[in-house]
Amino acid sequence: EIVLTQSPATLSLSPGERATLYCRASQSVDNYLAWFQQKRGQAPRLLIYDASNRATGIPARFRGSGSGTDFTLTISSLEPEDFAVYYCQQRSNWPLTFGPGTTVEIK
Amino acid sequence: QVQLVQSGAEVREPGSSVKVSCKASRGPFRTNSINWVRQAPGQGLEWMGRIIPVLGTVNSAQKFQGRVTIVADESTRTAYMELSSLRSEDTAVYYCARESYFERSGNYYMDVWGTGTAVTVSS
Numbered sequence: 001e002i003v004l005t006q007s008p009a010t011l012s013l014s015p016g017e018r019a020t021l022y023c024r025a026s027q028s029v030d031n032y033l034a035w036f037q038q039k040r041g042q043a044p045r046l047l048i049y050d051a052s053n054r055a056t057g058i059p060a061r062f063r064g065s066g067s068g069t070d071f072t073l074t075i076s077s078l079e080p081e082d083f084a085v086y087y088c089q090q091r092s093n094w095p096l097t098f099g100p101g102t103t104v105e106i107k
Numbered sequence: 108q109v110q111l112v113q114s115g116a117e118v119r120e121p122g123s124s125v126k127v128s129c130k131a132s133r134g135p136f137r138t139n140s141i142n143w144v145r146q147a148p149g150q151g152l153e154w155m156g157r158i159i160p161v162l163g164t165v166n167s168a169q170k171f172q173g174r175v176t177i178v179a180d181e182s183t184r185t186a187y188m189e190l191s192s193l194r195s196e197d198t199a200v201y202y203c204a205r206e207s208y209f210e211r212s213g214n215y216y217m218d219v220w221g222t223g224t225a226v227t228v229s230s
Binding site: 031032034038043044045049050053055087089094096097098099100101 | 142144151152153154157166167168169202204209211212214215216217218220221222223
């Protein structure tokens with residue numbers, strides 16, 4: 001099973017600041033990696049697929065990068081609605097696995 | 108826009124079973140896999156398994172093998188996940204999520220999620 005680790009666990013930032021989130025895989029997942037955003041009480045929402053492609057309707061301030069084992073999600077300038085939990089997920093190997101999440105909270 | 112509407116909250120006793128449904132309102136159903144993902148209170152996301160309705164093919168996480176049954180009824184556009192031998196650690200919100208094909212990459216990702224079903228296991 002591929003284990004995904006995310007860092008930091010919590011990111012405390014102010015609106016307008018840049019957020020950088022990391023996801024590391026225990027073995028290569030090529031670029032078969034997605035990022036999801038989850039707000040309290042809601043289902044996750046797909047932000048990024050194949051490591052760097054934005055899903056439909058996702059603002060350009062969200063940018064994904066990386067391949068192999070190391071990935072990054074960057075939010076260039078945080079909007080109030082971006083404060084949430086972010087998960088990475090790999091679909092390179094069965095079983096599909098998620099990282100433990102990074103909480104982006106208001107400072 | 109396709110929607111996945113799930114059945115309502117359930118309370119079960121330890122040792123019993125629960126069956127959660129996930130109905131697709133429109134859009135493709137037969138050829139898109141339906142995944143089941145759960146989230147324990149205050150915890151992260153855990154993939155349980157998936158089914159491709161047109162094939163009936165099921166893949167599941169080893170952790171749940173022997174306890175989880177995933178089926179799909181094409182006639183009603185509904186997928187079901189049944190979890191047996193419930194224990195308190197199975198208390199969670201259970202989500203279904205449809206995978207869509209992304210032409211740009213030729214790969215599949217979960218882009219439509221259900222409304223979630225809260226399952227509480229308690230005596």
